[in-house]
Amino acid sequence: MRQKLPIFLIALLLFTTVFSFLNATSALANKSVVVATDVLNVRESPDVNAKVISKVSRGESYPVVEAKGEWVKIQVTSSKAGWIASYLVVASSEGGIASATRSGGSSSVQVLTDDLRIRSGPGTNFSVVGYFHSTSENIQYLDENENWVKVRGEGLEGWVAKEFVSIQAKKQQEQSQTTKKNQHATITTDGLNIRKEPSTDATVLGTLSTGQQVEVIGKNGDWLNIKLEGTSGWIHGDYATVGEGEPAEGAVLGHATIKVAALNVRSEPSLNGTVIEQLPQGTKVMIVSERNNWCEILMENGERGWLAGWFLDKNIKASSPPPSTAEGSIVIVDDATNIRSAPTTSAKVVHRANKGEEYPIVEIENDWYKIKLTDGSEAFVAGWIVASKGTTQRISRAGGEQYLSNKVIVIDPGHGGRDVGAIGASGTFEKDLTLRTSLLLYDKLRAAGANVFLTRQADTSVPLQNRPQLANYHRADAFISIHYDSIDDSSVTGNTTYFYSDSEAVLAENVHSSLVQYLNLRDRGFRQENYLVLRESMQPSLLLELGYISNRGEELTVKSGDFQERASTAIYQGLAQYFKGN
Template sequence: MKKTSILLLACYILLAGSLLPLREASAAAATTAGIDSLNIRSGPGLSYRIVATVKKGTALTVLSESGEWVEVKMPGGETGWAANWLLNRNSQSVAVSSSVDNLRIRKGPGTHYGISGYLSKGQAATILEKSEEWTRISSNTGNGWVSSQFLVLSESTGSKQATTTSPSSNVVMKSINADILNVRTSPSTTGSIAGKLTLGTKVEVLQEKNGWTQIAFSGKKGWVSSEFLSSAGTSQQPSGLASGITGTVTATALSVRNHGSLNGKVIATVNKGQKFTIIEEVNNWAKIQVSPGKYGWVAGWYLKKGVAGNNQTGQQVKDSRAVILYDATNIRQKPSLDSKVIERANKGTEYKVKKLSGSWYELELKGGVSGFVAGWIVEVSGTAPQINKEGGDAYLKNKVIILDPGHGGIDNGTTGVRGTYEKSLTLRTANTLYHKLSAKGAKVMMTRDRDTYLSLASRVGAAHYHGADAFISIHYDSNADRTVKGMTTYYYHSYQKKIAEEIQVSTANATKAKDRGARYGDYHVIRENRQAAALIELGYLSNAEEEMAVLTNHFQNAASDGIVNGLARYFKNK
């Protein structure tokens, strides 16, 4: 009887399985959540609001990518954006081959890592992930990291892409006539954002419905407001973002690249003092118009931003939201520090942005009431520009700042779960910070600019010898408890407390990392230092999730921006 029951049960399971709908095939476009409680956001960045949270291992379908962010479709059909470094990507990735003979495969993303194999010219490989100028690949001769500049797309990949770009003769094509236009999953402003298109982009028109047009772009479909489409032959004069934000070059000679990355091909060079309208910004890279009809990307940290003209009062912005950065932030009746306070908001509160009025945002409050907040104390997402307090650079100009990348040479510092050496990461962060501070007029020096050992006494000696206005020692942390994460800034003397507090608050806000506060710490480089000095631990390499996060370009840029802004506030209030 027992055997008969088991047999009947097995038959039932097989029959039921044959009647269930097949799961959506997602071969090369499949991924899973790599951590518990993965946040899915409304757009490609940490400033966008969280629309859902999924558990580790949840199957997701990749729809598109933007920088280090991936647009995904969740099991219930909803869409959103997730950080690439927190996903377990499907190994069926982009096929590439080596453009040179004996391309070294290394154990990590850098020339200081050991060699684990070689690729011969033309040998095929599969991309697993990217980290700035390095790419992790899988091949028949070994897995590891190779220099991205020596990889080319496989012929099969290129031909496949080429076949999707030539429209048939009866296809209706139109051009985007907005600077940045949201593409949505449904014909409504409540539809999820499926992508963003820039001025002049040509798209295929599929159908029109109630003032909305369904289009095809990059192999996908979506809906846009019909008012922002023009006939493909209509010429459009580029005007940059609706914000009218400009950027003045601060570097002596700045490379313009064909995409926003150091891996991008240099297509032009612009010089110090030249001013351009910023068309788009992604991960601290800015898109500019170099000459009529010619566009390119430049490193945003070499641009001094400003507002073009004086006609910004009351300018409308679309699909933008502002997040309050500090507790007890004043929201005023008018865009002025002298205006009446009508509401106070705490850190993390989010509002819809209605208009840009000079350097103030008009917010939509409860009950449809409007209020104004100073642009430099909120973080915005969408098409609205991020406003920085005017004159901030002046507080950094001519300041002597010593950057101290922790460890080096025979002293590796801590080693991360994935094998990251602290000494390499601190140098990378310091280099990024060096360029950003220099661009703002600071006199910046580094205790080391290569992988060499330096005594603690000599690091402190550099601060005393140069009479540093600020000494910043950069580190990454470790803990036996691998769940511990976050950033901490340390001071030893009372005269160091203020600089530590300003840097901690600003950097934690910029990176969205767990804020562990500014604390007393007995470390040689601050204890023996007569100057304003702080030691910042930017994250825990012992935490696998945090190690992946701090390795990204996004974090490195955000952390360096935070330290720069913290120093500016310190010097201003000193």
């Protein structure tokens, strides 16, 4: 963000900014747009107070009829058109602005070193969940960012440092095979875990019981990707029987309660369907199938009909997971790891184990493993300093994740597209640096369980006014706009944090203190400023200037992968510290 510019450059910037804003929506005319948020209101006219005539869902594509200001008119059905906010959709040829996905299909990963640590998230601040060796095989590639690769193999899933692996060419077959249409699975055991990923190490989302039927939407090896109550998860195929066609008559996928004054039951999953009945608010219904956010219900008279899913409170969820069992072993990650007589750090050390040693688990006590030593005796080791193997529960001492989980955070990579931002001493574009930092931060926050949104995930133009509006729309717990600085005086260096209102001073102090600790740049302090992205945001907001690229030395520093890693980690830790106290 340049502070001083020649007059002709200022004029040029003003012109391009206005031009960009005026053309942001008009460029969408005669194109299709993709919805980039979960549910988006379609209104009768281009006004936030206008009547809602329909709703559209994330990922759905619609042709654009007209564009006006920050609104676009879309053709919802052959007989219905309405207006939506342009900043909550993207042109169908671009990536979504609401979340980033950079999954690379079914590549494999070759480990280039021994004792490669697998971490629960993309950063050294995340706990170690295991390790790979150079002899490890069948390591599946899941995702990557600039410095880390997400992998799955040998019963483990996590992130490894990119410099120690080689990503192999993609295989021809798809990792997740699409099942035939209209398949369902009947559960053949009680207490079957529904997991977040197709792995026994993945988070348990809930359980299913014998006889329960669920929709099958995909397959990965022995695992079935199922859909229940609008949420997908994975079950092991050994404990379910897959059948063709719709679930058996009377099979219930779940229950829901109508949450509006009156809701039409229609003959088909569309607003064009014939209304066959109307149900009042509070009515409980049984859901037997789902399609495109519509729910097929079984009525008391035995007939079936369709309800708009966005007007339902799906309040029946899978039951809580049963207590985990201690089946497996622990693997020592560091030399001279203390093995103690009791599950406390004050207990006597009875043995010191070295890296790579493996011990069977007897049981789990709080966040300690009780293990059997080679002489047959039993002792304890802290669960957060070792890796585990098998189906046993993994233990990690809660770090920043506990404060970031479920927080809504919007990250704004400054500039983009035609707006390159500041230009460094050797020609570096600010827009490229801001995106690099933002994508690294995005992955860290997602790994901690936060709900994260990006104003852009590629080199695309986003009008300045739309950036804080995305944070307002999602009612973000924090809005972070990332920038790099520039000035005519090339001797100026350092990082600065800006906030708008007094209520954001604590957020600014926490994040800035963390940046000072991690970046090792000149501390230029945190201060109030009347920037548009801060002023127009109704959520706690910061604008971060992470260094001066007009200084040749600092430009070289901030371009490095090491700096990008430290900057994203610093923001992550600063946010965790803020949420810890707020």
